[in-house]
Amino acid sequence: MAREPLHLLKTVYGYDAFRGRQAEIIDHAIAGGNAFVLMPTGGGKSLCYQIPALCRPGMGLVVSPLIALMADQVAALRQAGVKAAALNSSLAPQERTAIWQAMEKGALDLLYVAPETLLRPAFLERLRAMRLSLIAIDEAHCLSQWGHDFRPEYRRLDCLADLFPDTPRMALTATADAPTRAEIVSHLKIGVENSFIAGFDRPNIRYAIAEKDAPRRQMLAFLEAHKGDSGIIYCLSKRKTEETAAFLNERGYTALAYHAGLDKAVRDANQTRFQREDGLVMVATIAFGMGIDKPDVRFVLHLDLPGSIEAYYQETGRAGRDGLPADALMLYGYEDIALRQRFIDESDAPEQRKRMERQKLDALLGLTETGQCRRQVLLNYFGESHAPCGNCDNCATPPEMFDGSIAAQKALSCIYRTGERFGQAYIVSVLLGAEDERISRFGHDRLSTYGIGKEHDARTWRSILRQLVAHGLVNVDLAGHGGLSISERGRDFLREKPALMLRIPARTGGRPAKAAPHEVARGIAPADRALFEALREKRLSIARAQNLPPYVIFHDKTLVEMAVVRPRDRRALEAISGVGHSKLERYGAAFLDVIARHSP
Template identity: 75%
Template sequence: MQIETTTTALDVLKTVYGYDAFRGPQAGIVDHVIAGNNAFVLMPTGGGKSLCYQIPAIVRPGMGLVVSPLLALMADQVAALRQAGVRAAALNSDLPADERRALWRDIHAGRLDLLYVAPETLLRNEVLEQLGRARLSLIAIDEAHCLSQWGHDFRPSYRQLDTLVRQFPDTPRMALTATADAPTRAEIQSHLDIAEADAFIAGFDRPNIRYAIEEKDNPRAQLKGFLKRHEGESGIVYCLSKRKTEETAAFLRVEGYDALAYHAGMDKAAREENQLRFQHGEAVVMVATIAFGMGIDKPDVRFVAHVDLPSSIEAYYQETGRAGRDGLPSDTLMLYGAEDIALRTRFTEESDAPEQRKRVERQKLDALLGLAETAGCRRQVLLSYFGDHCEPCGNCDTCAEPPELFDGTIAAQKALSCIYRTGERFGQAYTIDVLIGATNERILQFGHDQISTFGIGTEYDKRAWRAILRQLIALRLVAVDLAGHGGLSIAPLGRTFLREKPTLMLRVPSPPRARREKAGRTQTQSAIAEGDRDLFQALRQTRMELAREQNVPPYVIFHDKTLIALAASRPTSRGEMAKVPGVGQAKLDRYGDAFLEVIAEHP
């Protein structure tokens, strides 16, 4: 893209990206970097971080260097930029030798606006040497939380990026992330020598995302009910293990969903094929481990479900943040049970990490369990973890249906006493059977029908006791020995509780949730006026046909949000279409006639 020296950031925003005004702190960040300054940018996913380095790279003399963690993500961003008329490319190890040589010729001739590169490729001596002969407008390090050894997604190759500080001391450096608590942020800035005065903190709130967390009851039925509201939409289902990923994807295919699996144990070609299908499709469900999705650029992910407990609030925020990048309403669901808590605890305790690291991981799990068990607004708990705040949001499950609390002091004492009386070696199911006075063969065999706690908990049924025990585990009053087949024991805090007998408020166990088998409006449909839906679907079909012709994801042509605006405004000329947000000059020239023709057919 040829840029005149008098071109302003606002000119680029309008002509390239099709927007009339910057959002939030974007304008300040862009101006700051264009002036030659460094910047640390913390901005929620979907807040427009990419524009903060793309526009300065286009406006400033030279080529912008962007460090990005995944090849698929880089390919996606390059495709979107090229659609907008920006001269962008990716340098990676898969590039054939002749294409690599041609790319370096373009770089040294100044024919590139933006170059994307993975850290492993960038740090090779020959690559750094070649870049030393190029004119760089800026260096942007995306997903910068990967640099922090205390972050949830630490990558050693990111740690070595401080070499860029020494090799390119006069080139503006940017570190960008959506996920960084205070210690992570401080580590990033220190490592990349970015001053506090150059930090831009835009907050963490994603108001378009609805948060919901449920205790596991019947996970498959719960997931099926959740997905029923999202038929015809794309989303991600996260599982903890490779096996569960495969089994859940198979289950969803039987239920009629176009569900794919993605995990590190798969053949690389199969993983890449599934990722491509997800990116290019409009109603694909990706069932994945955390190996999938970092920085994924697909804006129309309408839902994210966790059928197992994630590792931390940072991971939960990052993974749920892959929904609704386009700003349209999106939905999340997390399921968890006592087994998840025990498994996460086991991962920490059995790791080879130093004790300091284990202590941090325990604190992170406690914070996540606090989010899961809160009776207040989930968004408030989530944001407070990152030092942010909000009023009760009205867009989470606890705001919509505030849970009841009850005095669980006596129930907790009974449960702990029962665990003690049975020898602190039996699992949940057995402990509950003793509490409710079940006379099964095992209880009779061990003589536990004769102990004082046999039958003292008949005021609750099995389901309620499971919920109570899960909360006691979350509160660290009860420990679970997974290596010993899930045996329960009284944790140090539990012994303190039995001695001091403080009041303990617990959540009233929720009744089994009615399964939502009837599909209502999808998230996208709810954002479209009734009279515009047929036109929206026709525009969507045209977009898909154009995308298939070029073998690119549909959203690099236009986002759903732009199609919704086109359906609502129904432009009749290129001039009118140019006023629609998201329609830049290159896309207007390339696609304007095709979409105007569809609109003319739907008066």
């Protein structure tokens, strides 16, 4: 096999040119340099370690956190003609023996292994007798003690610097703020000067965030444009995942539930179906996601508030890995905010950790409440500047804002005068001067705040109260009955009475605008769409015959190009992005036949 990076890129992976900083990173690693690589999901970070491992003498070692991720990557590499394998606990003894024999003979280009397996003394001892071309630590943010995907075993990977001092080490991730990046570089002894930050922007993802109004109705409106698409819906609770999946199945969608409480065999079967079937919706807790290498996920919907901007970025990043258009919608309500605050307050974490978690939650709430471009706020959190993107809900339909300081004062006064123990609906009723038996019984119809909010309707007041919770002026007692109370920040606000800009709720009743229809075939002439679907059918039949996910054969993006260009011979097909030598030999005739049958 030739060892020039650009030649490998074309012949193995089927691409004509490197993107972004790929070439720079690859040259650095081939020369023996350590590297920290931050590159957005779908940006091609796997090539940054795979190609140097193929170019340098020896076997590349890749540390990966999940069996499913390893299996996907090994399958894709084998399809491309690369000798790759994964050692993990799911293998039968004879399979493990065969892999060790291949390693000892120098017959493997890349070995994937979980940190738990790698760190066993016997494993390390056998590995030290072999020549390693490179050590790649994927999903490196897992070593951060303050991160959302912390894995204790990742902390112990610092031993690799001492055990393999002459082997270049790469740490790669798509999600890491500045403190996490510094922690990774320091802990793995990579060196700040060896950092390659390729950015966080995912321009193909359309971001939208909306307050919960009627969540199931909002969900169905969003999904209307995604019929037949693969997507992920995140929920906070196990029960909600199952109820939501059942609800969607009743309405004609194919939906599966995934959470830690399910039997492992059920979880594995559901994940396999998601990876290998088109148009399936996975309704899941955060237990699902890391290691999902499916490139054609067209949407991610959060039915509940995620835990932080890092978690939100990583979870939405599972959409559109192939670079084609994708949607990300988050729905949130004041109960979500209160629940997240409660999780932090009631955790056993040290106070330093709790302070950081509160800061992360505040940053996320800032994203939900902003009237700015969502992408600007999101990227600013990671230290990047960006012009208004034109591809988020705030850019498409700028929210109307108003000076809500008087409204906030009225709401806070009403909460205070009613005893700081009633929920949102009751406070709204008092502000509107509703004739209500409970209000009369408690004598709250005689309060100065009774009926002082008639300039707004009930929906606007509910929105105002949600925003006051998001701004940290109001607390919600979820352990009780959802009673509202004034926070210390809220008391400061009442004393100082600063300006406070709030959003006017959308006139659509809180329902987010429907996702713009952008099926994969968008942009293909109607005459070419039949060919695109025929190519997908051929891909699916080939994948099923080999028990593989379809995208391991070819990505949708490659099929789109085939449908538009309509190559007539092997040479023309090889020029299509994503068609390397191995796949041309394996599948060229089958796909050329489909193209010929659909061409005039």
